[in-house]
Amino acid sequence: MAIRIVEQGIQAVQNGNRDEARRLLRYALKEELSPALRATTLMWLAETGDDIPFKVDCYRQAAESDPQNNDVQQRLSYWLSQQLPSAQPPANIPAMPPQSMPQAAPPPQQNTPITYPAQGYNAGPPSSMPPGTLPTAPYASQQVGMGQGPMQIQGQQRVVGVLGGPLGDGSGFFVTREGLVATTRAVTGSQPRLSIDLMSGHRLAGEVVRSFPQYDISLVKVNAYVEHLAAVSPSPYLQPDAPIVVTMHGGKGLRSQRRNTRSATNDTLWFPTVIHRNELDAGGGPVYDAHNLLVGMMTRNTSRTNDYAYGLHISQVYRCVEQYAQEMQQMQGQKTIYCTNCGAVSRAPQFGAFYCETCGGTLPYAENVTRYPLPNAAALYQENMHRPCTNCQAQVGYYDSRCLRCGHDLTTPVRR
Amino acid sequence: MVFNRGRGRSASLEQHANNVERILASIGVDPAQARISTRDGYGWTFQHGSALIEIYIEVHDQREYFQVVAPIIHLPMNNLLALYRRLLELNMSLTNAAIGVYQDVVYIFNERPLTGLDANEANFIISQIAGYADDLDNQFVNEFGGRLYTQT
Numbered sequence: 275m276a277i278r279i280v281e282q283g284i285q286a287v288q289n290g291n292r293d294e295a296r297r298l299l300r301y302a303l304k305e306e307l308s309p310a311l312r313a314t315t316l317m318w319l320a321e322t323g324d325d326i327p328f329k330v331d332c333y334r335q336a337a338e339s340d341p342q343n344n345d346v347q348q349r350l351s352y353w354l355s356q357q358l359p360s361a362q363p364p365a366n367i368p369a370m371p372p373q374s375m376p377q378a379a380p381p382p383q384q385n386t387p388i389t390y391p392a393q394g395y396n397a398g399p400p401s402s403m404p405p406g407t408l409p410t411a412p413y414a415s416q417q418v419g420m421g422q423g424p425m426q427i428q429g430q431q432r433v434v435g436v437l438g439g440p441l442g443d444g445s446g447f448f449v450t451r452e453g454l455v456a457t458t459r460a461v462t463g464s465q466p467r468l469s470i471d472l473m474s475g476h477r478l479a480g481e482v483v484r485s486f487p488q489y490d491i492s493l494v495k496v497n498a499y500v501e502h503l504a505a506v507s508p509s510p511y512l513q514p515d516a517p518i519v520v521t522m523h524g525g526k527g528l529r530s531q532r533r534n535t536r537s538a539t540n541d542t543l544w545f546p547t548v549i550h551r552n553e554l555d556a557g558g559g560p561v562y563d564a565h566n567l568l569v570g571m572m573t574r575n576t577s578r579t580n581d582y583a584y585g586l587h588i589s590q591v592y593r594c595v596e597q598y599a600q601e602m603q604q605m606q607g608q609k610t611i612y613c614t615n616c617g618a619v620s621r622a623p624q625f626g627a628f629y630c631e632t633c634g635g636t637l638p639y640a641e642n643v644t645r646y647p648l649p650n651a652a653a654l655y656q657e658n659m660h661r662p663c664t665n666c667q668a669q670v671g672y673y674d675s676r677c678l679r680c681g682h683d684l685t686t687p688v689r690r
Numbered sequence: 691m692v693f694n695r696g697r698g699r700s701a702s703l704e705q706h707a708n709n710v711e712r713i714l715a716s717i718g719v720d721p722a723q724a725r726i727s728t729r730d731g732y733g734w735t736f737q738h739g740s741a742l743i744e745i746y747i748e749v750h751d752q753r754e755y756f757q758v759v760a761p762i763i764h765l766p767m768n769n770l771l772a773l774y775r776r777l778l779e780l781n782m783s784l785t786n787a788a789i790g791v792y793q794d795v796v797y798i799f800n801e802r803p804l805t806g807l808d809a810n811e812a813n814f815i816i817s818q819i820a821g822y823a824d825d826l827d828n829q830f831v832n833e834f835g836g837r838l839y840t841q842t
Contacts, residue, residue, distance in 0.1 A: 634774060635775055651768075657770065678770055680765070681794070
């Protein structure tokens, strides 16, 4: 119970809800906690305030609870040094978050492999908390891809949990060593940030970086380096009746098989199974074949005639990963943002524009500002590169030979 | 013809037109002044607040319909993708009204069968459509550009 409250408190810190986090963590501290977990809780509690004496007090208590915890000692030393008059930061500079600590006092375990404890937070005090999981959640989105050293994940993660989505907890799996997790778009919905639970019980802040709704794929980035990825099946097809195993977060596995069907399903994209939707979590679990090779990702999509769920071929998942990598390469150096409406990467920030060029949705940063027409954004929306409509002169383009603005059919003469 | 729908005059439609004129009179609109000529139906137009309201009656699948239409803006030359999306998003949130585009004009409209329509309900529909039009027209022009329908 106490662990659950601590988890909720950490989640609240990661979501930027520091008041709620403080309430939960303080509540958890009233419960009986192991020394290590108490130290962990106090370290997260320290992140709910910017007041240096408050942080020092938290770390001091944490050090008393778990004197062997070097991480706590280093943080305590760091913040004590910040209290010295000569080290006081100017009032207009925010207190240095923990990710900057290595400059002042590099923790000994930075960038070194971490041995995971068998159980979650209870056995995983902050000494094993990697930089990516440092309680700096308000900056979580900035942490992704930042050069502060990713968490080293040594053991193979057959499956990870994807928590915080609109349909409840789902599953996912690492698709790149750089910490890219694949799950379904149904799991992430339009959330920009989620939590990724490792098999060890560690929880990382994940940022959704790209979605492909047409394939029900979302890619979530965590600040981690994965040493062992699951071996991927080289075959682009899955034979009818082939045995499969779907692995879900929480250790649940389903033995099943590819359904033998004569329907015209696109074999290189989707494969039918004999798994009912109600046997699954929110989706995104990896699908392995009889040789323990990764062959796909489980989704909650079904056909129109029955309740059997479909999997998505791993080859399609990797095609999407490659597309994302190419896009990132093309947009290198440009200001971009993930559009939560459609899942595309938008270049609107580069133009100071308010809307996604793919779907027209209002981008998160523009939601609560006064919006107005921006003539220089026409290039972004490709509204100035078509020949003018003979009826209204708009250059916004055509569909089925009709002007997208006035509906005039190009094949008919203009009535004046 | 509004929104490209077929319409034809009939004796029954004429009777309904008389009913609509009675309803308009009861809500303070002079039917004779409001009457407009349409190709093959009946129509009225009048100002309600700052909104221009058009009313049509039409026959569709042998059933007469009462249609209240408020043209709000001429589409801008740019920003169409974002505007079209906003219109569809608003369609999800409006009550008892819908947004549509016909040629280069954005409309808010309501349509219901004429049978059983009384003055209270007609007044409610007209007020609601006019209210939406009032709220949205300037908002759209300020955000996306374009021109108010009532602006020359």
